């Protein structure tokens with residue numbers, strides 16, 4: 240009976256979160272975004288020595304104004320598209336805000352290209368905001384919010400806000416999978432995944448202590464199939480070993496999130512499993528109107544570097560390609576992925592919200 244009840248409680252939390260998300264088509268939803276280049280909207284433009292940047296052509300060529308903004312794609316990120324669908328504006332980069340900016344009351348994006356769960360991840364980019372840095376900046380943001388609206392209102396705002404987190408890809412691509420870095424030599428994958436998830440647990444707990452209750456963590460995609468990994472295979476295939484590792488990481492994070500939801504009062508953490516949708520898009524590109532998913536539009540498939548540079552020769556039709564550069568999906572692919580994610584959240588919540596949840600049966 241106890242087990243049944245816990246399952247029920249965990250499910251209810253997730254449904255409440257889904258309902259919040261999907262019914263949040265009101266401009267009052269505050270969102271805080273944490274993550275790496277898949278979610279970044281321009282923090283690294285403000286880091287003078289960072290090598291993980293995208294504030295030059297051809298990035299942004301399909302963004303409004305055709306300008307490079309620091310997004311690592313030709314157009315919008317998945318987060319931009321989800322924000323559009325929720326009717327809220329995509330929050331601005333933390334480092335673009337002035338000390339006393341009122342914009343913080345509507346949400347902030349802390350994501351930074353090259354960042355990982357671990358401090359040492361992405362070291363060779365010289366500067367990036369690690370997940371710990373991002374959480375420190377969130378703490379500062381909360382202090383500024385408190386200075387503006389007072390303690391009680393600041394706590395309420397932080398409790399009710401949505402937290403989108405997409406981090407962990409670089410702990411593989413720009414750390415564990417790089418043969419010249421220490422972590423890949425030092426740890427077996429079992430040990431490494433334990434290190435990652437125990438670090439992530441501390442980070443989730445810190446966010447919770449700072450008031451975060453509604454967290455949506457985006458699981459990792461099939462990293463073995465991104466162009467920068469395929470080039471390591473003689474035949475250009477997906478690296479199965481890498482995909483197996485990522486799936487193991489994802490399942491450990493799912494277990495962690497379930498356990499945090501049980502342990503932390505009113506925590507509504509959720510795992511968004513993006514892996515199957517991304518894999519399907521890569522394996523069956525034509526189903527979604529794409530032609531090519533095994534190389535990048537920018538034709539920059541290398542395992543280090545791999546960004547689209549001003550001297551790159553672009554593909555003829557950017558909508559034919561799932562990948563923009565060696566790591567990041569194109570705007571067109573982000574559109575498909577954001578729609579899939581949104582629809583799965585909407586249908587999960589619609590399927591459960593109309594009828595009141597039944598009381599758990601004792602047995």
Ligand SMILES: *[C@@H]1O[C@H](CO)[C@@H](O)[C@H](O)[C@H]1NC(C)=O
Nearest residue numbers: 356357358359369371438439
């Ligand atoms: C990163 O470094 C900071 C400061 O040195 C330290 O407090 C923190 O625990 C480290 N975090 C990780 C994830 O290693």
Ligand SMILES: *[C@@H]1O[C@H](CO)[C@@H](O)[C@H](O)[C@H]1NC(C)=O
Nearest residue numbers: 469474475476532533534540
């Ligand atoms: C991508 O797949 C196509 C069709 O199977 C193949 O002809 C091409 O060589 C592949 N490209 C790369 C970079 O592996």
